[in-house]
Amino acid sequence: MGIYSYKELKHIDNLIFHDKFVNLYGCDQEWFPREIQRLSGCGPTVASDIVIYNMLKYNPDFVDGTKEDALSVMNYVWDYVTPGINGIPSGKIFTEKFKTMADANKRRVEFQILEVPEDKRFRPDYDDIANIIKEGLISDQPVAFLNIDSGHVKNLDDYHWVVIIGAEFDNDDCVIRIFDEGVEKELSISEWESKTVRGGALVYLKSVEWNVADKKLDLTANEINEKETED
Numbered sequence: 001m002g003i004y005s006y007k008e009l010k011h012i013d014n015l016i017f018h019d020k021f022v023n024l025y026g027c028d029q030e031w032f033p034r035e036i037q038r039l040s041g042c043g044p045t046v047a048s049d050i051v052i053y054n055m056l057k058y059n060p061d062f063v064d065g066t067k068e069d070a071l072s073v074m075n076y077v078w079d080y081v082t083p084g085i086n087g088i089p090s091g092k093i094f095t096e097k098f099k100t101m102a103d104a105n106k107r108r109v110e111f112q113i114l115e116v117p118e119d120k121r122f123r124p125d126y127d128d129i130a131n132i133i134k135e136g137l138i139s140d141q142p143v144a145f146l147n148i149d150s151g152h153v154k155n156l157d158d159y160h161w162v163v164i165i166g167a168e169f170d171n172d173d174c175v176i177r178i179f180d181e182g183v184e185k186e187l188s189i190s191e192w193e194s195k196t197v198r199g200g201a202l203v204y205l206k207s208v209e210w211n212v213a214d215k216k217l218d219l220t221a222n223e224i225n226e227k228e229t230e231d
Contacts, residue, residue, distance in 0.1 A: 003170060003171060004168070004169070004170045005134075005168075005169045005170075006166070006167070006168050006169070007134055007137035007138055007166065007167055007169070008137060008165060008166030008167070008177070009053070009137065009140060009141075009142060009165050009166065010140045011053065011056065011057065011140070012165055012166070014052060014053045014056040014057075015027075015049055015052065015053055015142070015163070015165065015179060016065075017065055017066060017067050017069075017070045018065055018066055018067065019066070019067040024067060024182040025179040025182055025183055025184045026045075026049050026163055026165075026179025026180065026182065027045045027046075027048045027049050027052070027070050027071075027073075027074055028045065028181050028182040029041035029042050029044075029045040029181075030181065030182075031067060031070075031071045031074065032071075032074065032075075032078070033075075037078060040083040040087050041074075041078065041083065042087070042160050042161040042162070043081055043083055043087060043088035043094060043097075043161045044074065044077045044078045044081040044082065044083070045074060045161070046142075046144045046161040046162065046163045047077050047081040047094070047097075047098055047101075047144075048070070048073050048074045048077045049142055049163045049179070050098075050141075050142050050144065050163075050205055051073060051077060051101075052070060052073055053141075053142050054141075054205065054208065077101065080097055080098070080100050080101035080104070081094070081097040081098055081101065082097065087159060088146075088161065089146075089148065089159075090115060090146070090201055091111075091113040091114065091115050091144075091146065091201030091202065091203045092113060092115070092201075094144065094146070094161075094201070094203055095111040095113060095203060098111070102208075107208060107209060108208070108209040109205060109207070109208045109209075110205075110206045110207045110208075111203050111204065111205055111206055112132060112135065112136070112203065112204050112206045113201065113202075113203050114128060114129065114132045114201065114202045114203075115199075115201045116129065116193075116196070116199035116200050116201060116202070117199050118148075118197070118198045118199050123199065126174075126189070126190055126193050126194075129174070129189055129193055129202065130167075130169060130174040130189060130190075132202050132204070133164060133167050133174060133176065133189065133202065134167065134169060134174075135204070136164070136202075136204030137164070137166065137167060139204065139206070141204040141205045141206075142163045142164065142165060142204070142205075143163070143164035143202055143203070143204045144161060144162075144163060144164075144201075144202070144203040144204065145161065145162050145163070145164050145176070145178065145200065145201075145202055146160075146161050146200040146201040146202070146203075147159075147160050147161075147162070147192070147196070147200045148196070148198040148199055148200045149196050149197045149198035149199070149200075150192065150195070150196065151191075151192065151194075151195025151196040151197060152195065153187055153188070153191050153192045153195055153196075154187060155178075155180075155185040155186065155187045156185075156187055156192065157180075160180075162178040162179070162180040162185075163178060163179050163180075164176045164177065164178050164202075165177050165178065165179055165184075167189075172190065173188055173189070173190040173191075174188070174189040174190060175187070175188055175189070176188075176189055
């Protein structure tokens with residue numbers, strides 16, 4: 001066992017929602033109303049986690065902690081972070097789609113991205129993967145994790161985005177805590193890195209310029225310009 005450390009988000013409760021008397025851990029693509037959304041909505045679901053987590057830092061009333069309120073954000077995010085035929089298959093595509101939503105709301109965002117390609121010759125090593133997870137959590141940012149192929153690692157679906165909310169680190173392994181499908185799970189990143197065939201990506205929000213005078217994301221219209229015209 002090497003040097004041990006543990007990192008987690010400072011406000012994990014921001015991503016715990018309630019449905020009657022049940023706690024739900026993170027947004028869940030199964031909440032979407034349409035079948036195509038439920039089948040392919042893991043990317044916009046994780047993007048919604050990022051939006052909710054950060055907005056609640058600045059506006060405690062952004063969502064009220066209910067499943068219904070979280071779903072209203074998910075439906076909004078879907079219109080920007082919309083999966084294509086192959087879903088959202090890279091960190092680059094995920095961030096590009098997210099930035100269109102940020103631009104529409106007059107917010108500037110920058111992401112840290114680490115792609116884990118299929119070709120092992122060009123893959124980052126385990127330390128690089130563990131470091132981006134640690135950096136994101138230290139920055140108090142949820143880390144979006146794309147797994148294209150799990151290599152039969154438990155608790156992880158193929159072609160799937162999840163959100164990392166905490167991790168244990170030592171010299172030999174990084175065990176991450178994720179919210180996925182409304183529940184909390186754990187898995188080994190070193191095991192995933194050694195077994196995955198097709199790789200994936202890791203992403204976290206590195207910087208964001210919030211309009212402090214307007215702390216509420218516009219959930220009523222996608223076209224900000226239409227609102228300005230009306231004003």
